[in-house]
Amino acid sequence: MDIGRLVARSARRYAGRRALDGPQGRQTFAEFGERVARLARGLRSLGLQPGDRVLDLQPNQNTYVETDLGIPGAGLVRVALNYRLHPSDWARIADDCGAVALVYDARFAEQTEELRSGLDPDRVVVIGDAPGRPYEKLLAEQSALPLLLSCDPDSLCGLHYSSGTTGHPKGAQRSHRNRMASLVNMVTDVVGSLPGPDDVYVHAGPITHTSGLFVLPFLAHGATQLILPTWDPEALVDAVENRGATHTALVPTMIARLLAVPEVDRDRMRGLKMLGYAGAPMPSEQIRAAHERLTPNLVQYYGLVEAIPPVTILDAADHARGLTDAPALLTSAGRPAFGVEVSIVDESGREVPVGEVGEVVTRGDHVMPGYWNAEGRADLSKSVRDGWLHTGDLGRLDDAERLWLVDRKGDMIISGGYNIYPREVEDIVAEVPGVHEVAVVGVDDRDWGQRVVALVTVEPETSVTPEAIIEHCRARMASYKKPKDVRLVDSFPLNSTGKIAKKQLREQLNAEATATWNG
Known part of the structure; x- marks a missing residue:
């Protein structure tokens, strides 16, 4: 259909x-x-x-x-x-x-x-x-x-753009077949049961983002969609308490804001049959707080622009086990959705043994046909080969088919559920007169998942300030992409090939962040 x-x-x-x-x-x-x-x-x-x-x-x-x-x-x-x-x-x-x-x-x-x-x-x-x-x-x-x-079910219905690693846009093609596959898996694996006439999905966040995945499932089964004009945690609580909202999905940053609402508790949120979350990792303590104060009906799902979610699901039962006798489950991305294949491969594309780390690949009707205008593009790291999407994510599978995401092959930052490519930010920062060299990395952040940090060396006898760099970025790019923190440094650590050792920078800054949290 x-x-x-x-x-x-x-x-x-x-x-x-x-x-x-x-x-x-x-x-x-x-x-x-x-x-x-x-x-x-x-x-x-x-x-x-x-x-x-x-x-x-x-x-x-x-x-x-x-x-x-x-x-x-x-x-x-x-x-x-x-x-x-x-x-x-x-x-x-x-x-x-x-x-x-x-x-x-x-x-x-x-x-x-x-x-x-x-x-x-x-x-x-x-x-x-x-x-x-x-x-x-x-x-x-x-x-x-x-x-x-x-x-034709394989004809295109949409293009979904995110920035490439060079800052150029890349459009993942999405077919009618892709959206119908997502519809089925959202109902069977994420929502968990057929929505009915008394169910109300509340679009609390941008429909352009994760919330849009629920448009078709609730339309197809005769349920209501309640649309909030802007993200407002108080309005979401009111929607559940007074307007009959039963389902919603948020990014972890939004859940943190929801937990900050005074006197929010399970009694006020008792009508919530599902609280989905996706887009970024969520700390275990935040999952526990959401489970205790919001709803036990937590569901995490993983996917990509190139592989319309859900690819894997960590369901409510796994959340309950993770909060009792199996805490490691809370760091898992869950198991593949119905009809979705997930595998872990090495650099040669060969499947690795259970428990070993490699690149996450996935196959099924959820996978894009390819990128728009892909020919000659060296920055398109995610590619479809023999029906398998190579995601660029590193992970491992256990013997129960649960997926653990370990790292990213690239340096992509996920802040507030949005993908940010460091190269794009670096190119804008480099425009500031007096900037000599710049490295942008994602640093762990309790509220945003990660925050964008720019480290900058400057030319001699210049008066570049962090404030001027942030202002320049604000004028040239979307606000969520601009650095939250700019640090002027004397030099960068280099790897064996003479490139900036971003992994080392991330480790140093994350250690500082952890020390601050625990201090």
Whole structure:
């Protein structure tokens, strides 16, 4: 089944049930299905053809879910733009994918001026009052009959971008088959049971991120999706306590903020049937606090942009065991989802014995077809060979097929659930006059998982300051990527080949962080 048919099926089957409850009001499944159909027809009325790439820039709101499903329902390829990125990132993504249309929220009118200038103005659709074709008018002009296309399940429905190790965007291709595989495994392995009419998934964090994985599972089974406009831990507690929320997923940083809410306890959160977390490691003491104060129904899942989650799952039973007689389980990423294969291989691609460390590889319907514009790209470290995705992560499997992630082959930083590539930050820091050399590393952080630290040597007789470097980064890149800490150093440790020994730097800084926590 493709996305367009799934929406039409739910609109028929659950017509009178509440589908969405968000900043733009409430919608039944019938109303939601009609709007998605009108959007799909509206986009095709602009002359767009199957396979055309459509940029989508919105915060959390009802129309985000409409475009998430309506764009691929029209046979088009949706390219979601993270609103936290810098406009220069959006421009690079648009150029790389050859975008021919844009749907955007009016709140981003000023930031998208340059982006819009490169597109046919007739193919710029705006939600709200700003330059472009009005979204609501486009929908009103169309039929509400579903646009049911003959869709190959392996045709693309989306491109999901993250920065390459050189700072250039890399777009993981996502097919209808990929999303349907994720739907099945989210229900069977993460949610653990079929959502029903009394279940409410609350999008507490950005739908562009981990929360978006739950759009299809809850739509497919007639449950409600409650959309919070911004991340607010107090609002999430209210959603569970007073608005019937039963399921949600967060990154560990959000769970830390939730635990900081005064008087939050299991009584207030008793309606929560599932609290999923992903995107970064979570310290054992934070898992214990979440289990004791929030809910015993904790589920961790691991995945990648290139292998739509879940790849592996650490379920509620494993969490309970980990908090009693098997503490090592809390450091595991869990076992493969249904239909997902995971293996550990050496540098030659040969499977290693159980318990030995090697590269994590995975195979199944969740794995991307490949990267967009991959030819000639040396920075695309994750590749698909003979159906197996080589993830770039190092790990080991035990004899029960549980996966332990050990390290990353690269130097990627995960802060607050977001991937940050040091090279991209280093290139921006190096632009500051007087900077001689720079090394960016991720340092363990209790709140964020990791924080970005830049170590810098400066040219003689210059007056570079850490504050000036941070300000320069703030103006040139997304705020979450900029260094949280800049340190001026006299020199760097070097490895045997004369390169900066980043591993040694990380170890030194992590030892300092641990000493501070324990001090």
